[in-house]
Amino acid sequence: MPLFTSLEEALKHFFGYDTFRSGQKQIVEEALQNKDLLIIMPTGGGKSLCFQLPALLKPGLTVVVSPLIALMQDQVDTLQDNGIGATFLNSTLDYEEMRSRQGAILQGKIKLLYVAPEKLLAEKFGSFLDQVANQVGIAAIAIDEAHCVSEWGHDFRPEYRQLKLLRDRYPQVPILALTATATKRVRQDIITQLGLRQPQIHITSFNRTNIHYEVQPKDKKSYSQLLQQIRTQSGSGIVYCLSRRSVEEIAYRLQKDEVKALPYHAGMTDERRTINQTRFLRDDVQVMVATIAFGMGINKPDVRFVYHYDLPRSLENFYQESGRAGRDGEAAKSILFFSISDRQKINYLIEQKSDPSEQRIARQQLRQIVDYAEGTDCRRTILLSYFGERFRGDCGKCDNCLTPKTLEDWTIEAQKFLSCVARCQEKFGMMHIIDVLRGARKKKIEQYGHHLLSTYGIGKSRSIAEWKMLGRSLLHQELVSETNDGYRILKLNKRSWEILRKQRSVQIAVSDRPKSEPGREYNFTKAEAEILFERLKQLRKQIANLHSVPPYIIFADSSLKLMAQLQPQTLTEFANISGVGSHKLKQYGEQFVSVIREFCQVQKLPTPLPSHSQMATLQLHQQGLNVDEIAQKRNLAVSTINTHLSELIEMNQPVALNRLVQLDKQQRIKGAIEKIGADSLKQIKEYLGENYSYVEIRLVRAWWRSHQQ
Ligand code: ADP
Numbered sequence: 001m002p003l004f005t006s007l008e009e010a011l012k013h014f015f016g017y018d019t020f021r022s023g024q025k026q027i028v029e030e031a032l033q034n035k036d037l038l039i040i041m042p043t044g045g046g047k048s049l050c051f052q053l054p055a056l057l058k059p060g061l062t063v064v065v066s067p068l069i070a071l072m073q074d075q076v077d078t079l080q081d082n083g084i085g086a087t088f089l090n091s092t093l094d095y096e097e098m099r100s101r102q103g104a105i106l107q108g109k110i111k112l113l114y115v116a117p118e119k120l121l122a123e124k125f126g127s128f129l130d131q132v133a134n135q136v137g138i139a140a141i142a143i144d145e146a147h148c149v150s151e152w153g154h155d156f157r158p159e160y161r162q163l164k165l166l167r168d169r170y171p172q173v174p175i176l177a178l179t180a181t182a183t184k185r186v187r188q189d190i191i192t193q194l195g196l197r198q199p200q201i202h203i204t205s206f207n208r209t210n211i212h213y214e215v216q217p218k219d220k221k222s223y224s225q226l227l228q229q230i231r232t233q234s235g236s237g238i239v240y241c242l243s244r245r246s247v248e249e250i251a252y253r254l255q256k257d258e259v260k261a262l263p264y265h266a267g268m269t270d271e272r273r274t275i276n277q278t279r280f281l282r283d284d285v286q287v288m289v290a291t292i293a294f295g296m297g298i299n300k301p302d303v304r305f306v307y308h309y310d311l312p313r314s315l316e317n318f319y320q321e322s323g324r325a326g327r328d329g330e331a332a333k334s335i336l337f338f339s340i341s342d343r344q345k346i347n348y349l350i351e352q353k354s355d356p357s358e359q360r361i362a363r364q365q366l367r368q369i370v371d372y373a374e375g376t377d378c379r380r381t382i383l384l385s386y387f388g389e390r391f392r393g394d395c396g397k398c399d400n401c402l403t404p405k406t407l408e409d410w411t412i413e414a415q416k417f418l419s420c421v422a423r424c425q426e427k428f429g430m431m432h433i434i435d436v437l438r439g440a441r442k443k444k445i446e447q448y449g450h451h452l453l454s455t456y457g458i459g460k461s462r463s464i465a466e467w468k469m470l471g472r473s474l475l476h477q478e479l480v481s482e483t484n485d486g487y488r489i490l491k492l493n494k495r496s497w498e499i500l501r502k503q504r505s506v507q508i509a510v511s512d513r514p515k516s517e518p519g520r521e522y523n524f525t526k527a528e529a530e531i532l533f534e535r536l537k538q539l540r541k542q543i544a545n546l547h548s549v550p551p552y553i554i555f556a557d558s559s560l561k562l563m564a565q566l567q568p569q570t571l572t573e574f575a576n577i578s579g580v581g582s583h584k585l586k587q588y589g590e591q592f593v594s595v596i597r598e599f600c601q602v603q604k605l606p607t608p609l610p611s612h613s614q615m616a617t618l619q620l621h622q623q624g625l626n627v628d629e630i631a632q633k634r635n636l637a638v639s640t641i642n643t644h645l646s647e648l649i650e651m652n653q654p655v656a657l658n659r660l661v662q663l664d665k666q667q668r669i670k671g672a673i674e675k676i677g678a679d680s681l682k683q684i685k686e687y688l689g690e691n692y693s694y695v696e697i698r699l700v701r702a703w704w705r706s707h708q709q
């Protein structure tokens with residue numbers, strides 16, 4: 001293995017990247033010190049690298065626990081395509097294959113081994129692992145999707161609980177636990193259930209800075225809106241729908257409208273689903289129309305857009321689903337279609353639930369997603385506040401931030417609102433507070449004696465909608481809190497008190513949002529780089545088909561974009577592109593460089609178009625007139641016509657050179673140019689002598705130039 005002077009050098013060598021993403025370097029350093037780690041990063045944050053790079057730099061085998069076979073396959077393919085010894089063992093392999101892979105591991109040829117948790121715990125496998133520990137050593141155990149150990153997470157898998165046995169069996173081996181979702185509760189669970197030892201905890205912000213968020217009103221015309229927008233996009237996308245029926249319908253309509261789209265939902269056979277998924281991963285189709293059954297286990301990094309055609313169940317779902325866009329860090333967007341009737345549909349479903357506490361939680365989840373859809377604050381602020389992260393707003397990458405709006409000072413109203421919360425002893429939700437402020441005559445108010453409060457009726461001048469807007473915004477800006485038990489009881493926090501003490505002012509974004517114009521700002525102009533990008537994508541697809549892998553395994557979109565912009569024409573220049581590691585350079589360098597070279601040469605050909613006057617000359621020439629006749633007819637000098645003709649030749653226009661210069665003379669002139677170059681007419685003339693005119697030389701030189709590249 002080569003020796004590296006820095007981690008950056010190793011990063012470039014194995015993965016082709018120039019810089020670490022936020023958090024990665026420190027994690028790698030700590031992993032190299034054999035510390036236990038808990039790593040919480042949003043989807044696309046770059047978790048894999050956190051255990052893969054240390055695995056390559058340490059002696060021994062790193063065992064990676066991963067719950068999904070499809071994900072394993074994908075990660076192993078990606079690693080192998082970087083020339084890294086990686087493999088997986090699971091129930092899909094036959095005996096022979098299993099033996100040969102185990103052999104390779106024991107010979108130390110493999111640095112990363114992916115296994116499913118149930119496999120890892122099987123007895124037979126245990127003795128194999130002991131053998132590995134003795135012969136090559138176990139460098140670390142990485143547990144991906146670690147939230148699966150917790151009943152409090154969204155994807156509990158009992159077999160994950162057993163993983164603690166590994167800690168007991170190999171106490172010296174450090175454990176890295178990784179996940180994209182973890183509330184405090186889940187986090188604690190991971191630490192105890194896996195028996196992590198004073199783990200370093202790394203939490204990266206959940207802000208997905210490359211995703212543009214937008215909400216569009218949904219009405220009868222939404223399908224055509226969707227269609228029109230998809231047509232202006234390049235790259236892959238997902239359209240999420242709530243029901244199987246609407247998945248089928250939208251997929252069918254898109255196909256009829258000549259968008260390459262396929263459906264995906266739990267009602268289809270496994271086989272059909274796998275086929276559709278593979279066709280999407282390999283860019284054979286552009287759009288997947290799916291229920292939420294589609295997504296877990298999809299690692300496609302270059303999804304450029306995610307539509308929610310129907311309202312998602314919760315903000316958490318929305319975050320995870322929209323987060324499948326842009327895992328590669330390139331620009332991507334999330335669009336939610338929202339209508340009041342969708343909200344009523346979900347409400348109806350909730351009412352069908354028999355368990356009141358389930359109902360309560362579902363209702364709260366619905367309100368949170370509706371708040372996102374109807375909110376006037378920065379969408380990112382709203383989304384991140386759900387994860388307990390405060391975001392200052394003004395992201396410049398969501399519809400609310402991009403729509404001109406006025407910030408109004410609502411400090412006085414906020415004080416009224418919050419003091420009403422205080423006087424109701426922080427035991428009520430927003431609607432009740434608003435009722436009290438507006439002096440509503442309701443039984444509930446009298447029951448609690450709230451009509452006697454000093455804040456009763458002090459907010460009559462504002463409508464219910466305005467108070468709601470304020471309340472919502474206070475929540476999003478975390479200027480007030482609410483309980484998370486389904487009751488949504490408002491609680492004052494540190495910042496609420498600052499407002500009440502007049503130490504903090506409150507700004508509210510008030511906008512009458514115009515309907516969004518479909519596809520604005522995403523229409524691209526097909527500039528040169530854009531054309532080359534498409535060309536490189538074709539090459540990538542050809543290679544991917546040849547190897548039966550998805551195109552992103554070969555190169556990420558970001559690498560192709562860089563190639564299109566920087567247009568490296570030598571292997572050395574090509575090696576500098578981010579994403580080109582030493583292995584990929586060897587594998588694909590020649591092919592990509594030659595496409596780029598060819599493209600550059602074609603671009604540099606003179607391709608200006610003839611002027612009107614030149615075209616007039618060309619026409620007469622094509623009618624058979626000689627130079628003198630053309631000059632006479634056009635009332636121009638003979639020399640002008642000669643200039644026209646040589647310029648036309650240089651522009652590759654159909655001028656019959658043979659009618660202008662005798663064939664043998666042409667040969668001699670070409671010979672002279674090849675000998676002494678084309679730069680100086682005078683030198684060529686001197687070389688050729690009296691019998692050759694400047695006009696003839698110029699015409700032939702034009703022809704000669706048009707045939708050079
Ligand atoms: P996660 O598992 O956190 O969702 P991945 O590990 O799949 O994310 O990484 C997401 C994408 O980012 C992958 O395409 C990966 O190759 C890329 N990536 C990771 N680290 C870097 C880096 N330092 N520079 C550039 N790209 C990176």
Ligand code: ZN
Pocket residue numbers: 377378379380381393394395396397398399400401
């Ligand atoms: Zn914003």
